[in-house]
Amino acid sequence: MTYFTFPNAPPLPEAEKLRGEVRAFLAEELRNVPAHVRAASWSGFDAQFSRRMGERGWIGMTWPKQYGGHERSSLERYVVLEEMLAVGAPVAAHWIADRQSGPLLLRFGTEEQRQNVLPKIAAGELFCCIGMSEPDSGSDLAAVRTRAEPVDGGFRVNGTKLWTTYGHRAHYMLLFCRTSGGPADRHKGTSQLLVDLTLPGITIRPIADLSGAKHFNEVVFENVFVPGSALIGEEGNGWHQVTSELAYERSGPERFLSSFVLFAELIRVLQRNPSDHATIAVGRLISHFVVLRQLSRGVAWLLQNGENPALEAAVVKDLGALVEQEIPDVVRSLVEIDPDSEQTRELARTLHYIVQAAPSFSLRGGTREILRGIIARGLGLR
Template identity: 55%
Template sequence: MLLPNDWHINRAVQTFAVHPFEAAENAQAIRQDLRAFLAEHQPQDDPVRRANCWTEFDPAFSKALGAAGYIGMLWPENYGGHERGPLERYIVLEELLAAGAPVGAHWIADRQTGPLLLRYGTEGQREKYLPGFAAGTMYACIGLSEPGSGSDLASVRTSARRTDNGWVINGQKVWTTGAHISHAMLALVRSEEGSERQAGLSQFLIDLDLPGVTIRPIIDMFGTHHFNEVFFEDVEIPHGALVGAEGEGWKQATAELALERSGPERYLSSHALLVELIDSAGPDAPPEVVATVGRLVSEMWTLRQMSMSVAAKLAGGEDPAVEASIVKDLGNTFEQELPLAIQAVVDADLADDTVLAKLLATLLQVSPSFSLRGGTREILRGIIARGLGLR
């Protein structure tokens, strides 16, 4: 899994502090209950939708999932949550991803926006948004990337100008996943001009149905619509839209990215293809297929243990930014290598109508993007190097 010249990643892995979860007595019961739910509610239309499923939007599925108690699992009950344990939630996430369930509609609200509001938000913000998030009927998107900023997040130029009634937002966000179905955006904007780059940033919850908000689709090479451009033209928001204190946006955004970078979606995006290979090969698979499956499964299991360790630290109130970056970097490498490794050992025409061929063709085209979302490999390795005192 590790390339010979990835010397700082090797060193980082060697220093990775393992924080195991306490075993949950009801783990098997959770899996069985969720699998029964999926058998009843998961759409069975297009098998290719199982690939990279956390970008697939299905509001009806998200609503059913919320009604069953599988969203907002860690949150307090008075905000619509269920006060379950972190291991229980992790089991639910990996089961959903392994099954290829279309979880994209609620994913960001459950993974990032909700936890951020519990940590930094006001009581009014929690009461307004969290119950809808937990019910799977209200969705959020993240406003970080901007044209011209690239991976330099601190250079964002979207501005917030204070007024007597609140704030006025002007600017543009791009590559915004799910903005076209979302009710609110958690946006990182510049609230103080002339200050140090990070010090002048704040985060705001912006309702996307406000006057002055324009959402335009970005269509990918498959003709599908996941990404968007979002424009803000003199958008008026109340004082209560500010999350936390003014100037805390950089701290909040980096904490939020730790949640984004370390979850099971960082090694399970290509999982549907691995499962289909195993099912297609059967018990009499050729030796080269058996060897490839064995290697991929062992690497996936290692990543799972590392990801769960980061989740345990997050649940304990720690800020494992370096460990989360390691998980994302290694997870992206694994996800991108998986379709190439499988292509090398199967005799599949990518134009075939088999599920294996369809999944392989899809992931060969999609997987290069895996190392871009949530921070490029270069940015992640800079974080890791700083964490190890190498720069």
């Protein structure tokens, strides 16, 4: 009995050529950026950087050329993603649009939406945010309360979205909301709207995270009129659409590389005189990264073949978050951090960032418990 399928993604010589180009670009871009800043990785927002990515054709890589895409393979896109993450490039501005909003519009959006939005996303000029979580609807997405009442010419939207990453810097939200029925109807009566965040009646308030950093927001909709042309796909088909969006959200290498910059800093400190214990601990982490990458590239290959790897993506994300969250403690167990020492100062600052960011690694994009529930369903237990 096979519960899941992780194919062997074939090595691609053209992807390796691309890797060289990306590395050269990043070496130049990040020359003077210290590790503790790069540690933010895909939480780091830099609109100019995203525009330069767009100029090189590294956003919307797999999309059709007619929508500004580049018709390259999922594995080539994978190479760009993992190279960005491994060194902590500030990719947050375009990340969500490239990963899930664009693919969602390609699959379900109207021709007008595709033509208006996709080329600008691919150019690194238009940024999107996710409109899923709410105050009373986190893991239980079907409890969505934000309502879009059908009115003449469109919808009137009322409700609140929460934990909206970079909502304050995004141009559009892909809003998951209820267009008919009530919470008791669960999956039925939900829809998705492509909402221009400059519309009147939208208030965006930043929420500081535990470290004081402001990247996520509360987004309040008060009688916001959204034109009917903003409807994505079919009215009432929101649940099916949003779950396919989640498969994109969970499938990438950002689900195991969040602490890689810290790992590299650990190597910098250890390499002069590593103990046996340290060498073994480092080797163990390498074995995890090598296997996670094997599985994650398999997911990219399934996507390339038009499969829906929702279960496999949940497995990789669950395994990946464990490693991401373990790395700060591996660092602490191997190095005596002295904030005064030149040798460990940057490691300490990077460690402090990751320690505080780590709780989010098993929350964002689906909590650990939700992912394990998906896996349990895949095993036939639910």
